[in-house]
Amino acid sequence: MFSLEEVSGGARAGVLRTRAGEVATPFFMPVATFGTGKGVGPQDYRAAGARAVMCNAFLLSLRPGIEVVEGLGGVGRFMGFGGAVFTDSGGFQAGSDELFVKASRRGVHLRSPFDGSVTVMTPQRLVEVQERLGSDAAMVIDDMAPADASREEYLRSLRNTHRWARECKDAHGDKKQLLFCIVQGGYDASLRRESAEYLAGLDFDGYGIGGCAIGEPKPDMYRAVRSSTPFLPDDKPRYLMGVGSPPDVVQAVSLGVDCFDSVFPTRNARHNMVFTRKGPYQLEKARFARDSGPLEEGCDCWVCRSHSRAYLRHLSSVDEAEGKRLRQAHNLRFMARLMEDMRAAIKEDSFPSFKESFLEGWFGGRIPKLYKS
């Protein structure tokens, strides 16, 4: 269900086969929490060339409810998306402070944003929810220690994470749905290695790397990634959860990561940040008021082909929802195009020079040391 096709400078190109079709790797997933993004939706994902999205199983189980999604043929058909749909517990998603209550031995306690009631998401329950939601790839439930946790807390979290992963695998019956586990272990190289090796032994369809992009310093994040990927099976996809800043995506691909999800491109687009190969810029700046060029020179997205910066800056200036949509559509296409270009570079074994050239463009020539190896 995963074929590794080429490796170039540590970066991998492959194909992930899901029941919703093939997804070329590396790939980036827009976050469609409730089956849509905020002011951007399935049609926009398709138009951007995104082949997979990430939904929140817990929230979908509350609204519209499992029975509704099940009755409509599963979350992919329910959304009318067409690509592959990943789901996870969603307890740790960006903005989920409202959802997460605590982790206990049994599972993760999550609060409904609708009525405040608390559900204990056990491994068995999460597997059942995701099987019935019919997502194409399900994530196990994991216990993520906070960034400032003690070593003891990390160890306890890791024990939960590993036991729950095993229990999820045991409970998982739908063999057409992929099941990904999640490596934890904080920013400690030995714990990460321990977690990766333990989970590698359980033979999952894919390997999430969790606990990153939660506010930790970047060097910590890369230590976590570098201490995980070498110990994961080569023939399974690796998914760095919650990471979506373009240079981090490129760097993580060079470390052997295949798959990402993040609200970074869309949330920033809502706040007027436009991605380009020459780095991001803020659209509200006065210098764009009369700019007849596209959001990004050379971009093939429909927004860049149809609308000028001046029009899009105007939509920001009068705070029209339509502007939020157009900016998000561009940033999502930027991400998909970046993934396509990385894949092409890997296939022709020129990834290291692609990476250098991308980072030079993004950072305006001054590549931070962090990204240099």
Added chain:
Amino acid sequence: MFSLEEVSGGARAGVLRTRAGEVATPFFMPVATFGTGKGVGPQDYRAAGARAVMCNAFLLSLRPGIEVVEGLGGVGRFMGFGGAVFTDSGGFQAGSDELFVKASRRGVHLRSPFDGSVTVMTPQRLVEVQERLGSDAAMVIDDMAPADASREEYLRSLRNTHRWARECKDAHGDKKQLLFCIVQGGYDASLRRESAEYLAGLDFDGYGIGGCAIGEPKPDMYRAVRSSTPFLPDDKPRYLMGVGSPPDVVQAVSLGVDCFDSVFPTRNARHNMVFTRKGPYQLEKARFARDSGPLEEGCDCWVCRSHSRAYLRHLSSVDEAEGKRLRQAHNLRFMARLMEDMRAAIKEDSFPSFKESFLEGWFGGRIPKLYKS
């Protein structure tokens, strides 16, 4: 610039030629106040099959400003729309209570929603603004007496309206931009006739019928329309401003109206009202929770082809902006399709039976008397 092709039961089919291309009549214009709708935009207008939209010249002159729009090649190119763009002063648009200060002999006093400053929109100024905005059809400025005004006030308003229309015509230099006047006269048949006859004598490119859809009883509105259209030139388009409820559009077409604009289809869509040939319904109702059918059976819009009622009801239930967009896209396609079907019926001289069948469907068999003749 307008060719009348067929008349059937009072309804007219024709072609309006603008510098942005031909627009088949009858037609309905989505309202794109600032160059976009609220959560629905130019791409959606095109996808719906709308060939013309209505923008607010006053607001566009404030933001992004005339110079910006002019520099980008005019409002149509600025928006990236592709169809024809109408503009009017916008002083009387729905929700414009904030904008309208008063009318004086000189013109209409309008307040900026951005800084509160007041502009006197004189005939000369409005013509200049619209010429520089480069819209394909400009409206004159008119003086609309409130629905409860005295006859004396109506007479004074009418004198302003007529004098301003003449002054707009005198000031108007761009012969490639169409110029429409606006018939006023409240709900008094003799004043409406007087206004229509007076303006008919000035030979405008098109004739707006103003002062309708501002909260007056429907019989008053139809008296105003019926007292106007017979006295307008046959070879010019008639535009009933602000009317967009489907049965009223059909009825007005039967009275010889060619063109409409209104926020009715989009505003109601934002509030979960979905248009169908069997009448409108509220999408939030529980009975749609598991409904796998489209918003409207038989609709050819992309929303109906891609998404179920259950998904769209879910988007309403979780209050996602994407749902607002999809509902609006459907209602706009409903309007465009209605106009296309009316045109086809006129062309084959079967408009009266189309009208009856449409109204029976919309009202569930009980057609109100108002629509029967």
